[in-house]
Amino acid sequence: MIRFFIGIALWFSIQVAYAQNGKYLKLPAAKFSIGDASDWKAAAFNDNQWKDIKVGEVWQSQGYPDYHGYAWYRIHVTIPSSLKQSAVWGDSLRVFLAHVNDADETYLNGTLIGKTGAFPDDQGGYISKWPASRNYCVAAGSPAIKWDAENIIAIKVFDGGGSGGIFMGSPFIDMLEKSDGIAFNLSGIEFLPGSKAEQKLTVSNKFNTAIAGILHYQVIDELKDRVIEDKLIPASLPAYSGKAFTLAFPHREGIKLVYDFKEKASGKVKSFTEIAPYLLTPKEPLEPLINGAGVLGVHAGSPIIYKVPVSGQRPFKYSIQHLPAGISFDTQKGIITGSLPKNGSYTLNIKVSNRFGENRKAFIIKVGDKLALTPPMGWNSWNCWGLSVSDAKVKSSARAMIDKGLTDYGWNYINVDDGWQAAQRLNSGEIIPNEKFPDMKALGGQLHQEGLKFGIYSSPGAKTCGGFLGSFGHEAQDAMTYFNWGVDYLKYDLCSYSDNTAGDTTLYAQQKPYIVMRDELKKHQRDMVYSICQYGIHDVWKWGAEMNGSLWRTTEDITDTWESLYSIGFSQTNNATYAHPGGWNDPDMLIVGMVGWGENLHPTNLTPYEQYTHISLWSLLSAPLLIGCDMSKLDEFTLNLLKNREVIALDQDVSGKQAERLINDNGIQVWLKPLADGSKAVGVFNTGDKYKNYNLQFKQINLTKATVVRDVWKQKDITAAPLKNISFNIPPHGVRLLKIIGR
Ligand code: GLA
Numbered sequence: 001m002i003r004f005f006i007g008i009a010l011w012f013s014i015q016v017a018y019a020q021n022g023k024y025l026k027l028p029a030a031k032f033s034i035g036d037a038s039d040w041k042a043a044a045f046n047d048n049q050w051k052d053i054k055v056g057e058v059w060q061s062q063g064y065p066d067y068h069g070y071a072w073y074r075i076h077v078t079i080p081s082s083l084k085q086s087a088v089w090g091d092s093l094r095v096f097l098a099h100v101n102d103a104d105e106t107y108l109n110g111t112l113i114g115k116t117g118a119f120p121d122d123q124g125g126y127i128s129k130w131p132a133s134r135n136y137c138v139a140a141g142s143p144a145i146k147w148d149a150e151n152i153i154a155i156k157v158f159d160g161g162g163s164g165g166i167f168m169g170s171p172f173i174d175m176l177e178k179s180d181g182i183a184f185n186l187s188g189i190e191f192l193p194g195s196k197a198e199q200k201l202t203v204s205n206k207f208n209t210a211i212a213g214i215l216h217y218q219v220i221d222e223l224k225d226r227v228i229e230d231k232l233i234p235a236s237l238p239a240y241s242g243k244a245f246t247l248a249f250p251h252r253e254g255i256k257l258v259y260d261f262k263e264k265a266s267g268k269v270k271s272f273t274e275i276a277p278y279l280l281t282p283k284e285p286l287e288p289l290i291n292g293a294g295v296l297g298v299h300a301g302s303p304i305i306y307k308v309p310v311s312g313q314r315p316f317k318y319s320i321q322h323l324p325a326g327i328s329f330d331t332q333k334g335i336i337t338g339s340l341p342k343n344g345s346y347t348l349n350i351k352v353s354n355r356f357g358e359n360r361k362a363f364i365i366k367v368g369d370k371l372a373l374t375p376p377m378g379w380n381s382w383n384c385w386g387l388s389v390s391d392a393k394v395k396s397s398a399r400a401m402i403d404k405g406l407t408d409y410g411w412n413y414i415n416v417d418d419g420w421q422a423a424q425r426l427n428s429g430e431i432i433p434n435e436k437f438p439d440m441k442a443l444g445g446q447l448h449q450e451g452l453k454f455g456i457y458s459s460p461g462a463k464t465c466g467g468f469l470g471s472f473g474h475e476a477q478d479a480m481t482y483f484n485w486g487v488d489y490l491k492y493d494l495c496s497y498s499d500n501t502a503g504d505t506t507l508y509a510q511q512k513p514y515i516v517m518r519d520e521l522k523k524h525q526r527d528m529v530y531s532i533c534q535y536g537i538h539d540v541w542k543w544g545a546e547m548n549g550s551l552w553r554t555t556e557d558i559t560d561t562w563e564s565l566y567s568i569g570f571s572q573t574n575n576a577t578y579a580h581p582g583g584w585n586d587p588d589m590l591i592v593g594m595v596g597w598g599e600n601l602h603p604t605n606l607t608p609y610e611q612y613t614h615i616s617l618w619s620l621l622s623a624p625l626l627i628g629c630d631m632s633k634l635d636e637f638t639l640n641l642l643k644n645r646e647v648i649a650l651d652q653d654v655s656g657k658q659a660e661r662l663i664n665d666n667g668i669q670v671w672l673k674p675l676a677d678g679s680k681a682v683g684v685f686n687t688g689d690k691y692k693n694y695n696l697q698f699k700q701i702n703l704t705k706a707t708v709v710r711d712v713w714k715q716k717d718i719t720a721a722p723l724k725n726i727s728f729n730i731p732p733h734g735v736r737l738l739k740i741i742g743r
Helices: 006-014 081-085 382-388 391-403 440-449 475-485 495-499 507-522 562-569 608-620 636-642 645-651
Strands: 024-026 029-034 051-054 069-078 092-096 099-101 103-108 111-116 135-139 150-159 165-167 172-175 182-192 196-205 211-221 226-237 242-250 255-263 269-275 295-298 304-307 317-321 327-330 335-338 344-354 357-367 377-380 413-415 453-458 489-493 529-533 551-553 584-586 625-627 660-665 668-674 680-686 692-697 706-711 716-719 725-730 735-742
Touching: 069 165, 081 172, 099 150, 111 135, 150 165, 182 255, 182 269, 182 636, 196 211, 196 226, 196 255, 211 242, 226 242, 242 255, 295 304, 377 391, 377 453, 391 413, 391 440, 413 489, 440 453, 440 475, 453 475, 475 507, 489 507, 507 529, 562 608, 608 636, 608 645, 608 668, 608 680, 608 735, 645 735, 668 692, 680 692, 680 725, 725 735
Parallel strands: 295 357, 377 413, 377 625, 413 453, 453 489, 489 529, 529 551, 551 584
Antiparallel strands: 024 172, 029 051, 029 069, 069 150, 092 135, 092 172, 099 165, 103 111, 103 150, 182 196, 196 242, 211 226, 211 255, 255 269, 304 335, 317 344, 327 335, 344 357, 660 668, 668 680, 680 735, 692 725, 706 716, 706 735
8 A cells, every 4th residue: 555666665675684594596576467266376276378577566567557456476486405405494484575565365385374464355354564574484394395396476465555566675585594583672772971872782582492692792983983892792592582781882973883693503693783873952951942933824714723832841831912802822731722813914922931031932823825834743643553543542642742842842733644434434425433533523622622733634536545435526525524523634645546537647637636625625614734645746846735735745655764765855856946835845754763654663764864864854845744653652862853943943944945955966965945034054965875074165055154054953053253164074874954144
């Protein structure tokens, strides 16, 4: 159901946990048929008439562009006994099938060897499991394996929408070694006084056999290319056990932790590298600071809910001057509510104090035709929970958003993505939630009580990308339902609507479904931010605003890898002039924290350098900022990344200009965003794999002299003297984010 793009193919090539052993056989091709029949699993079935297909690429890109449903792959492979003979452990044969969009059942010569997800015809119905890697193991002595003869690996697949088939990796078979049972898990980073940090490394044995070997770990200073610490620790791990080690290292940028486990019998090594997390955002001051853009766009007469974002030590005392008629202010919670019947600009003066000080800020409510005068900020369930989202998971993230202080920095939307819909509408045609969401209206109400906003997801097609009910033919009813539930944001995702446009590539065919829903949303006295999600087809940035879109996706889906981040983020070069207050280019949601697109979450695969790049680039791009992780599990590093008021202020700058790339030079990219106060936000990115020294000549970015250059992450002026250039070392895939006052 995830939509496929080229960058994704690289994703799992870096998943070391599944790297094949020395001897292996690639499984690059198969026979293929759409449909389903019970005898297709059998070794004896004659598939001569079937088409050839590449294994590892979705079938949509191989001649089946609009097909969703059942299909079979039959891989013919001779498995040489030399594979078994050269193995040290020799216990099991592994069949690695990368990922399958969306569910599969796999047979070896007619014997079932694995199943992931569930088919629509299964009891309990369809469950998509595309994020899971398929590693199916068969005992080496099993009669299912025909050594030195042709074997048939038959894979039954069901695709529920979007893309389908075996993808995101290169399938292979090999023999498991004991080293494959070793897994590393780093957890519980602690930043200690004296610029020190500690992390717990757990080495576990996932197999039902003892594993002995040597743990080797190194702490490396990347900038100086120097090993700071080097340790060898013998370790014996009984079956299904784990051992924890504490790793200590300096707390600063540029520290790399490299560790591996060398299994004694085979000498095979399982290794891993991590860039040590480091904090850049300074400690939050105790005095109150009013964050947020200071401007809110609403429609005349629509209900307003706005929680004033304030950081600092609670309790606060709030007061507001110039409260217009129709607006009230909850001085306990700091929430503005009410409505304003007439178009115009209303300036309120907010004051917040605590025992450490006070802060004042002008706050403008602009009543007119535009919402989202600055890019929406909040959370969306997709990148973490995928289709397993539930009321409880949404509430726990909303709670965490408040308790962990994110709302103090302006994060406020709580958006439920795909997977909330019941299998059937009511007889009246009304959409209802499934059993995971007992009461949508109550959920919306609860979020509003806390000053949060409530978002929901649908598709103009009959089915969403996840195979749930879409709005096709029910647009008026659905808009009414969202209104009744108190929805503040609708993500409207093209998905299976493309079945209706088959062959019609005109612009109007693309716009039509968005016009239909736009006109329905308009009928209701409620401000629903309209998020157009159709992956950038037909240069949506040129017409998204006409659809009343407050944001429009410019790309296919993002995943938590550098390849994905790079190909999406750094390609936003042709749409900058279309971003404006009320209408934003959306390069997709954030991929920091615990993500996973399903029940099993993992820490993002991005390094800390890449995460600083991600947030910096998205802020420069004036991108909507939707956190995609399980917020109840936010760690100190990720929170620090998401609570930098100066970085967020670049994204939320009221001028609404999007950064443009001014330099693209041998792995260095410089992006510049003009800010409302006349200064410039500048990101200097190193897209290469090594630390790089770069000298930025200000005249290259049309500034002759800079009087103040500020490091935005550290919230510290680098210099206040007039400068013509500046040089720095930039970490691999990292960034220096500056705010420059100059001319
Ligand atoms: C598409 C979208 C994602 C997500 C899923 C839900 O892939 O691009 O952001 O909404 O659908 O199925």
